[in-house]
Amino acid sequence: MITHTQVLILGAGPAGLAAALYAARADLNPLVLTGPELGGQVSITYMVENYPGFPEGVEGPALVQRFKEQAEKFGARLVLDTAVAVDFSQRPFRVQATKTTYTADTVIVATGATAKTLGVAGEDELVGMGVSYCATCDGHFFKGMDIVVVGGGDSALEEALFLTRYANTVTIIHRRDQLRAGPLLQKRAREHPKIRFLLDTVVTEILGEDMVEGVRLRHVPSGETRDHPTAGVFIFIGYHPNTDLFTGQLALDERGYIVTDKFTRTSVPGVFAAGEVADSRYRQVITSAGMGAAAAMEVVHFLSG
Numbered sequence: 001m002i003t004h005t006q007v008l009i010l011g012a013g014p015a016g017l018a019a020a021l022y023a024a025r026a027d028l029n030p031l032v033l034t035g036p037e038l039g040g041q042v043s044i045t046y047m048v049e050n051y052p053g054f055p056e057g058v059e060g061p062a063l064v065q066r067f068k069e070q071a072e073k074f075g076a077r078l079v080l081d082t083a084v085a086v087d088f089s090q091r092p093f094r095v096q097a098t099k100t101t102y103t104a105d106t107v108i109v110a111t112g113a114t115a116k117t118l119g120v121a122g123e124d125e126l127v128g129m130g131v132s133y134c135a136t137c138d139g140h141f142f143k144g145m146d147i148v149v150v151g152g153g154d155s156a157l158e159e160a161l162f163l164t165r166y167a168n169t170v171t172i173i174h175r176r177d178q179l180r181a182g183p184l185l186q187k188r189a190r191e192h193p194k195i196r197f198l199l200d201t202v203v204t205e206i207l208g209e210d211m212v213e214g215v216r217l218r219h220v221p222s223g224e225t226r227d228h229p230t231a232g233v234f235i236f237i238g239y240h241p242n243t244d245l246f247t248g249q250l251a252l253d254e255r256g257y258i259v260t261d262k263f264t265r266t267s268v269p270g271v272f273a274a275g276e277v278a279d280s281r282y283r284q285v286i287t288s289a290g291m292g293a294a295a296a297m298e299v300v301h302f303l304s305g
């Protein structure tokens with residue numbers, strides 16, 4: 001079966017849902033493929049405190065639920081399906097999803113980004129058994145336990161602070177001697193009584209048979225290794241853009257992000273990109289949603305041009 005639409009939006013995170021709202025309000029009846037995670041990364045975020053309009057903060061799932069309701073209210077159609085192949089070589093564009101084939105006059109790519117893995121022994125085997133990439137999802141399993149967080153950026157410190165709600169201690173392991181996180185977050189983490197730091201240190205293996213029991217560490221300057229007991233390993237070392245299926249179809253930069261101009265236009269006229277799939281710099285709900293809105297406005301412009 002082939003379904004045709006004027007506007008096909010790939011992704012239902014803040015960028016895709018904001019694009020859907022704007023395209024729907026322009027009477028374009030957009031179709032949104034949600035992909036594997038309706039709501040995107042926000043749906044696994046405990047609390048968003050920096051989205052304007054919510055001075056008391058808002059839980060991530062509640063925020064994206066409101067995004068979704070608002071887009072649907074104006075006629076956006078959300079489909080629980082994932083794009084697996086695209087052909088942007090001619091119009092209408094063709095997108096093969098797991099259930100249906102879609103053709104579209106315009107496409108907004110908003111497939112976001114995914115957490116990076118350490119790639120060490122034991123990691124894949126122990127996912128869900130103590131290895132986690134989502135504090136909100138798994139933090140409550142570690143009540144009263146000693147856990148580690150791997151990473152030194154904003155996400156790592158934010159999540160470490162969140163995990164102190166549950167854990168007895170949270171040890172932040174970072175491969176360099178300086179953290180990358182912003183100064184305010186660093187101050188909060190350093191002042192927190194449950195947080196400890198192991199800097200200049202890398203995890204070389206995650207230990208345990210059926211459950212995580214520890215991590216093998218290497219101190220980078222000295223090369224010394226030792227085992228550190230822990231019940232949980234939370235990994236926050238960055239993201240890679242979900243652009244594999246656009247290789248050869250759209251111009252990507254050296255890290256795989258979609259290249260756009262300042263009007264969200266990709267290398268293919270009629271295909272636009274918004275949010276973290278095209279933004280390695282800002283990575284926020286508001287900036288992603290803003291790019292989604294801009295992409296939808298560009299679609300309106302393109303279709304009427």
Ligand SMILES: Cc1cc2nc3c(=O)[nH]c(=O)nc-3n(C[C@H](O)[C@H](O)[C@H](O)COP(=O)(O)OP(=O)(O)OC[C@H]3O[C@@H](n4cnc5c(N)ncnc54)[C@H](O)[C@@H]3O)c2cc1C
Binds near residue numbers: 010111286
């Ligand atoms: C733990 C955590 C905490 C955060 N806290 C904050 C915060 O407090 N404040 C803040 O502003 N930001 C925060 N962020 C960042 C924020 O969530 C992201 O910047 C934002 O979600 C990016 O939106 P996006 O729409 O570009 O992509 P994503 O949210 O990554 O959404 C991508 C969407 O694309 C879909 N998709 C993927 N592949 C396909 C495919 N092949 N076909 C169709 N659909 C596909 C996915 O299912 C998903 O719906 C946090 C992120 C994390 C992980």
